[in-house]
Amino acid sequence: MTGTQLMDSYLLANAESVVARARAGDEDALEELYRAFEAPVYNLARRICRTTEDAEDVLQETFFEVCRSIGRYREEGSLWGWVRTIAASKALMRLRRNKYRDTDELQEEAVGQRREDTALRMDLEAALERLSETSRAVVWLHDVEGYTHDEIAGMMGKTPSFSKSQLARAHQRLRRWLGEEVEG
Amino acid sequence: MTHLTVEALLSLREAGLEPGDASARAHLDGCPRCRAELERLHQRVARLKALPALRPSRDRWPQVSARYRVERRNRRQRTAGLIGLAAAASIALGVSLGPRGNPATNPGEQEIQAAMARSQALENALSRYQPDQRVLDGRTAGIAQELEDRIATVDRELEMADLLAQQARDEQVLKLWRERVGLLDALVDVHVTRASNVGL
Numbered sequence: 195m196t197g198t199q200l201m202d203s204y205l206l207a208n209a210e211s212v213v214a215r216a217r218a219g220d221e222d223a224l225e226e227l228y229r230a231f232e233a234p235v236y237n238l239a240r241r242i243c244r245t246t247e248d249a250e251d252v253l254q255e256t257f258f259e260v261c262r263s264i265g266r267y268r269e270e271g272s273l274w275g276w277v278r279t280i281a282a283s284k285a286l287m288r289l290r291r292n293k294y295r296d297t298d299e300l301q302e303e304a305v306g307q308r309r310e311d312t313a314l315r316m317d318l319e320a321a322l323e324r325l326s327e328t329s330r331a332v333v334w335l336h337d338v339e340g341y342t343h344d345e346i347a348g349m350m351g352k353t354p355s356f357s358k359s360q361l362a363r364a365h366q367r368l369r370r371w372l373g374e375e376v377e378g
Numbered sequence: 379m380t381h382l383t384v385e386a387l388l389s390l391r392e393a394g395l396e397p398g399d400a401s402a403r404a405h406l407d408g409c410p411r412c413r414a415e416l417e418r419l420h421q422r423v424a425r426l427k428a429l430p431a432l433r434p435s436r437d438r439w440p441q442v443s444a445r446y447r448v449e450r451r452n453r454r455q456r457t458a459g460l461i462g463l464a465a466a467a468s469i470a471l472g473v474s475l476g477p478r479g480n481p482a483t484n485p486g487e488q489e490i491q492a493a494m495a496r497s498q499a500l501e502n503a504l505s506r507y508q509p510d511q512r513v514l515d516g517r518t519a520g521i522a523q524e525l526e527d528r529i530a531t532v533d534r535e536l537e538m539a540d541l542l543a544q545q546a547r548d549e550q551v552l553k554l555w556r557e558r559v560g561l562l563d564a565l566v567d568v569h570v571t572r573a574s575n576v577g578l
Contacts, residue, residue, distance in 0.1 A: 200566040228439050246434075250436060254432070265523050338426050359385075369418070
């Protein structure tokens with residue numbers, strides 16, 4: 195059993211019967227799906243999006259899509275894996291739509307420089323928040339959710355090399371901001 | 379001594395062997411500093427995974443549920459409306475052909491009328507079957523959903539075809555009604571034939 199399939203049984207013990215009822219349009223079953231996956235979907239969205247409002251919108255859009263498309267879910271993979279991919283796509287779509295995306299690299303540089311100047315070490319949560327949205331999305335999808343660079347590239351409409359370089363850049367910054375750099 | 383870059387260290391964590399990984403591993407064996415760096419990388423990733431789960435402050439299910447209900451209702455209304463539309467269009471076409479006294483003078487219009495009638499018959503059959511109240515397996519439901527989406531696209535194109543000039547409109551409308559009949563045939567097949575095969 196894969197990790198995501200284990201997640202299925204952890205999040206929703208009777209997933210098969212709930213999915214069957216949801217496919218038939220049973221709203222109670224659809225709500226059961228929402229309740230089971232609400233927290234991990236929101237967490238993924240919040241780690242990628244800049245604001246709680248964006249993350250909540252992604253949560254809503256994800257489950258609207260789940261309701262509409264549950265009939266298309268093939269039971270070959272895990273349910274959580276399927277829901278998670280919808281959530282990741284919606285979150286990345288939200289990033290593309292947001293106007294401030296283009297300016298946050300500059301903001302990140304400025305903040306990073308200011309932090310270094312004052313020799314202030316950030317905690318991991320704050321450092322993650324300071325990354326550009328694209329870098330943060332790649333870090334989260336790759337390092338935490340376990341997507342490959344090929345998969346991330348597919349979702350972002352970029353190349354695997356882009357994903358790899360974003361990840362490397364993000365780790366360089368995290369290392370610096372967390373005060374983990376080794377002298378010499 | 380040149381130490382391993384972050385890219386090289388990250389590459390060592392991947393499942394496959396990238397070009398240069400073998401020499402990077404050889405370097406790692408003899409370099410305590412790079413081993414320490416790799417260890418810090420592993421620890422950083424472990425700490426990322428261990429960050430507390432964030433939870434939404436508001437329940438969004440009521441909004442999801444309301445929006446989904448509206449969409450389902452619209453879909454049902456659209457299907458019902460299309461049955462009426464097909465019927466009305468057939469009548470209108472019949473009326474427009476009527477005064478000419480000889481419908482056979484315009485074979486294109488006759489074909490459109492025949493396609494509309496066939497489309498209407500299929501929709502009636504489907505409506506009597508009440509597919510919304512039946513359970514489908516995932517694959518079949520997926521195919522049905524795709525066919526319904528394609529029918530909706532054809533319907534939108536039919537509306538747009540009204541804006542075309544007469545001759546182009548007739549050709550386009552005939553093409554679209556034929557396509558619609560084909561899709562409905564397939565949809566009936568998916569619902570009814572499959573159901574009879576499994577004894578529903």
